[in-house]
Amino acid sequence: MHTTVLKIWCISIITLLVFVQTVPSKTIAPQQQQSKYEQNALVHTDEKIQDILLKINETLVKNFMEYLILNIGVRYTGTSGCQNASHYIYEQFEDMGLQVRYHNWSAKINRSNPTLVTSQNVEATQQGSDPEYDDVIIFNAHYDTAKGTVGANDDGSGTVAVLAAAYVLSQYRFNRTMKFVTFSGEEQGLFGSDAYVRELYDQRTPVLVEFNADGIGRATTSEYGRKIRLSYTEDTGWIIDIMKEMTNEYGLNFTFTTFWKVNRFLPIGFSDYYPFTRFGYESISVWEAEGDPNYHSPRDNISNINFSYLVNTTRHIAATMAILADMQVEVPQVHIANPRAGKIISNDTIRKNTKYVTSLIIDKTNIYAEVTQGIYPIDRVEFYYGTTLLFTDTEEPYEYMLNKRSIGFHRIKVVVYDEQGNSATDQMRILFLNIKTK
Structure with a gap:
């Protein structure tokens, strides 16, 4: 999570009015009693989706997490640890058979003592099979850390989710293209994601939606372990409806709460979703329901991770991507x-x-x-x-x-x-x- 907004994040937990939307029951109500968006979002159990959910498991997630945290450790942008992490992520994507590239960027990352830093994002592309579905789906997280921490939750959890989702989804064919992206420079000011989005925008790449995961691995109670918070842009309601229906249809039975609705014109952002929203893209950020007091400290280590919860947050994102990747969008x-x-x-x-x-x-x-x-x-x-x-x-x-x-x-x-x-x-x-x- 971006360092300069950590205090805002903590205050928001206390001050934001969070309303809980109850997940529909497994019994589908008569269509005339449902809104048109709920009707559009009906998800019928599908063998492909079931397989995807099963293949995202603790063994897979732990393997990625242990290497990232225990073998590489601190990944502060501009250091060898950050560079080593980018190479590891690149190699993992490459082994999955995806099209992989480094997206290089440079920026002055310290305003009080400007220092030019060169770093790289890592992008993996899974090409869609139908050219008529020309809008892409993006799932991203930041692999860098703050100084002095291995960042297991912030944002090792999001990075591992991107890797696990890519590993499983790459085993299937989809109509739409998907991009799996890990950013550096987030903790210093969202530099990696800003450079990436500007390139995406200038290339006029159509994006259906961007999913951002930043801190999705902490749950210390059973109540928090069944909740996910979302922040989202104005036109993603139909996608959130799909997520709600999917969690019930496939027995995950999570409750989604609204963290906040994104204001595209705020002068500061909390994470890598922010450059996407500023340039007009639709975005859904996924957050753990429980605040994490270990952010940006040595306590944010692998013992800070609830792997069962991390598996389930990853499942929700990956399964929603899989549904979107094959469906005809019903809304304009x-x-x-x-x-x-x-x-x-x-x-x-x-x-x-x-x-x-x-x-x-x-x-x-x-x-x-x-x-x-x-x-x-x-x-x-x-x-x-x-x-x-x-x-x-x-x-x-x-x-x-x-x-x-x-x-x-x-x-x-x-x-x-x-x-x-x-x-x-x-x-x-x-x-x-x-x-x-x-």
Whole structure:
């Protein structure tokens, strides 16, 4: 977990209002009594999913954890321990038959005493079998640690979950492509994930959802051992419904609670989900239900891990990925394809990349909404400037020329609706300088 927000994390445990959503019973209620999202999320037991759940076991998880913690140990970014961990992860992915690469990055990681550090993320890709399913599913965690700790839970638990999920899922074929990614530089300021997401965004890679796991191995009571906390972006409700239905259908019987709903515009983030959400991607972060007082200390060692709980948190993520990887998405999706984030733009042309996410836009700009239809036809796309509805488009291409007089920061938002009333949203913050409006 990112060091600079550890205090915020602790305070949030006390101050956040967490509401518990009861997992549905195994008996399915009549369809007319269910919401349309619950109907869409029905998961019928499947032999492939059952096999995946069984293959993720304590032996598998412990083997990865013991090597990472006992053989490698501290993995502070920029040290040999971190580099050794990246090599180990790369070799594991390679042995699974996945397409593997190092994603190199460099950054000045200490503001008070800037030090240029070069490190690498490790990405493994499992190619989907159907080119029509062009959006990818990402599961990531950070393999680096804070100084002076082996980081068994933070975030050895997430790293081991990524490795275990990759090991099992790589044994099957899926329609969609999956990416398994481990980041360095998280503890110093999310540097590895920020560099990775910027590349992903500039390559215009469509992402169905990103799963982040950071601290998923602690449960000291039976009550905490049956709960998982989630933080998520606004359009992932249908995926969470699948997770809830799956836990019951396959006998895991966990309860999910909402940790928080992600605000894309907060100036600081808790973990590697944050760069994804800032660039408009949908994200679900998985957290243990119990706070861990051992974070960033020598006490965060292998004795801090409840392996049975870690196995089950990993199972929930892997099984949900497997379901998503083969299913037709029933709800609409939308992304602001223009203007682009992190740019200086004039006359609707990109002039320069910046280190910021908020784009500087000079003169008018065309807002173009890239819409993916679910199972129902698209009804309309609405374009907002702040909270003001500017335009409603009912035909492709879905676009609006923004030419308002402005000097300042604004949010632009697009909302798509299908004929059944299902909706999806994308929004971005811009610095808009536009004097001429003709």
